[in-house]
Amino acid sequence: MGFDDAGKPHYLGHRQRLRQRFREAGPDALPDYELLEMILFRAKARQDTKPLAKALMARFGSFAEVINAPEELLAEIPGLGDAAITEIKLVRAAALRVMRAEVLNRPVLNSWSQLLDYCRAAMGFEAKEQFRILFLDKRNQVIADEVQQTGTVDHTPVYVREVVKRALELSATAMVLVHNHPSGDPTPSRADIEMTKQIDQAAKNLGILVHDHIIVGRQGHASFKGLGLI
Template identity: 80%
Template sequence: MSSNDKTGSEGKTPAPDIGFEEAGKPHYLGHRERLRKRFREGGADSLPDYELLELVLFRAMPRRDTKPLAKAILSRFGTFAEAMNAPDDLLLEVPGLGEAAVTEIKLVRAAALRLMRGEVLDRPVLSSWQGVLDYCRAAMGFEAKEQFRILFLDKRNQIIADEIQQEGTVDHTPVYVREVVKRALELSATAIVLVHNHPSGDPTPSRADIEMTKQIVAAAKPLGVVVHDHIIVGKQGHASFRGLGLI
């Protein structure tokens, strides 16, 4: 082999690949540090969804390029929010995504919900209504089955309990009016906010939703318990019974 041939061969830069190392360091380490720096300086809004998801995956996969996996997750679920709220079994169907990474994703979701819940628990509900709506949608809007939740309020309209009363199927949750009122009295609540989700994504109230709400309002009022609102949440937003004139 001539000197020129040798130089030409060595002058070609090999294509980077997972596990490829140059000077003893994996190629993705520099990318990780640059990504962390951008996040520190510009916050989450400075990163597209796939890069924010990469950051979430870093701790679970310290020796792997997470960019292809982050993009695969978003390709499967559509958005960052959908990925964070996806069931464990569906996340594990993504090739290369293991239990450690799924745990990191669920940890991020749990931390976000804990923060949002804390912000609404310490304030009168009616003065932090948008926070209540955001919390309910984050907690229930992406669930695959219907859930019926009740926020129990004291005389200052602060939340004294946040409870899921029932869980049903993809399009129905049994609600027992007597149990709702009984629980409010047990907690000495003077007001309640009803919340449930529509897994279809469309938060429009059904006739059954409207009738059930009327029954709860009628049963609670003589006992001094006010129904402030019934909120339906879904992927496409929320619907407020009070806002729609249904309460």
């Protein structure tokens, strides 16, 4: 560990300079690895966090990939530890909380880009398929945001009757279906298309509209409505 002329560890001066640059110039003035350094400050109070931040970037490739990485993979980084992993996951939770609030507080059809950003952030990096439904009221505002099923690496069991039953329980008048492709490619499969048709038809019979089915992945998203599949 290096020390300055006053006998203090060199990283303390570095931390002070990073904090000052962050406050004065804003987060855009810091590259991804320096933001990671700052996130790790609390967990590594007596350690230079730059090597850990650079190790994380080397392993996962981007800030987004780091904060969305599974805990078991983060734990493989030498010296990271439980406290540091908690700090990283806290950042992800805070970001999702803000994005979710932006979606919940306004009509979905007027904030479609925010909805896509939220769904991709919440599900696009997951290692297993998830099937999420946003239930809407007659003003198209979200009354419930629920993960209905979590499946294996490439398959989520979706039961049409359960989806419609839950919509009726919530007195929802519309739904947005969302699921992820862990492969990263959001292109709908035949099974995706067939399942969507079944849910759409069952919902229509009860006066419930399926606005869209969105598939998210690392490579972007696909909209069934945009593709003419719904």
